[in-house]
Amino acid sequence: MLPRYTRPQMAAIWAPENRFRIWFEIEAHACDAMAELGIVPREAAKAIWDGGAKAMAALKADPAGNVEKIDAIERVTKHDVIAFLTWLGEFIGPESRFVHQGMTSSDVLDTSFAVQLVEASDLLLADLDRLLAALKKRALEHKDTLTIGRSHGIHAEPTTFGVKLAGHYAAFARNRARLVAARAEIATCAISGPVGTFANVDPRVEEHVASKLGLAREPVSTQVIPRDRHAVFFATLAVIASSIENLATEIRHLQRTEVREAEEFFSAGQKGSSSMPHKRNPVLTENLTGLARVVRSAVVPALENVTLWHERDISHSSAERYIAPDATVTLDFALNRLASVVEQLVVYPERMQANLDSLGGLVFSQRVLLALTQKGMSREDSYAAVQRNAMEAWRGNASFLALCRADKQIGEFLADDELVALFDMRYHTKHVDTIFRRVFG
Secondary structure, X not given: OOHHHOOHHHHHXXXXXXXXXXXXXXXXXXXXXHHHOOOOOHHHHHHHHHHHHHHHHHHHHOHHHHHHHHHHHHHHHOXXXXXXXXXXXXXXXXXXXXXXXXXXXXXXXXXXXXXXXXXXXXXXHHHHHHXXXXXXXHHHHOXXXXXXXXXXXXXXXXXXXXXXXXXXXXXXXXXXHHHHHHHHHHOEXXXXXXXXXXXXXXXXXXXXXXXXXOOEEOOOOOOOOOOXXXXXXXXXXXXXXXXXXXXXXXHHHHHOOOOOOEEOOOOOOOOOOOOOOOOOOOHHHHHHHHHHHHHHOOHHHHHHOOOOOOOOOOHHHHHHHHHHHHHHHHHHHHHHHHHHHHHHOEEOHHHHHHHHHOOOOHHHHHHHHHHHHHOXXXXXXXXXXXXXXXXXXXXXXXXXXXXXXXXXXXXXXXXXXXXXXXXXXXXXXXXXXXXXXXXXX
């Protein structure tokens, strides 16, 4: 995690002190369930909560010092969960012998990982809500702002800037639904002991811990929670990242000097170049393009983590220690940066209109083509007649309308007033309300 691209709320989820807090809660809730079942004394469960509360207070008061104590123990034990339990036992005392009864380290690690991913998901969902609100506001603002639609980067037909933004809103609405589903899939608890058979830990313990942590029970954990769940989660983050890059790329193109239809907000005192004072570069959206690549890079390790030896190995563990914090922290930052870009995006409707007019009406070529076919000219002849005049207009010899009005073949099928009527921008916006109802309800 780079501080430059890290927001404190998401970083806190992956901080060691938060991980150890979750580990303690898993162990303590499991002891409560075991006390109810008569496996451990009730006073022992109380002592574990009391001692654990002291441990958590110490951890909160001095995170770095206590994390270092746990790390020092791990340097001897070479086992992170044992190191934590040893440190925790110092606060609990003799009753600590009842902690971790019948459990294995994966019960703690995988269940804790699920809690962290759920916490990260909740932050990301809030980020998406902010971005969706910004996109909706700007889409409604520019619902009727005419602009040119492009295919292959070339002028195609008129649309509105609001419709452009509505399309991105719809994409992020789908992404939100995907993340909700991925959150549900990842929110599973496994307290099933070695190889997942519950031989030394009653299934009711898992049920109790899952309930307390707001998780579902993993049907078959095999000692680890199956990693196909995690693969879906990180793939979902990658799709969201690609949607970020899609919108960022659109803004970058619109800010190009030759286009200049919209641009990132350029604040007072901001500098675009160390050498060229005139520069106003799309640095934020370029940054988002790069960050999207980082998030997507988590997908391959997540997919490869699905394959484990038999009931459990730890080949997935080292990869997840990287990709989980990096992907969620980076996506959290990127979503908030994109929301800010959209909120402050500077739009130039007059430049959009100028670009619409720049090719002398060529954007109406399909309307002329269809009108000719409806009047009786074959499609082949209609296409040839329209293209002939369009290419002349493309070369700047005259406006497309003037060329069509002078074309005798076209004149045989279309009266002058009928031809002129085809060059009406409002024709292309007549269903904008329908699109907006479909997107925004």
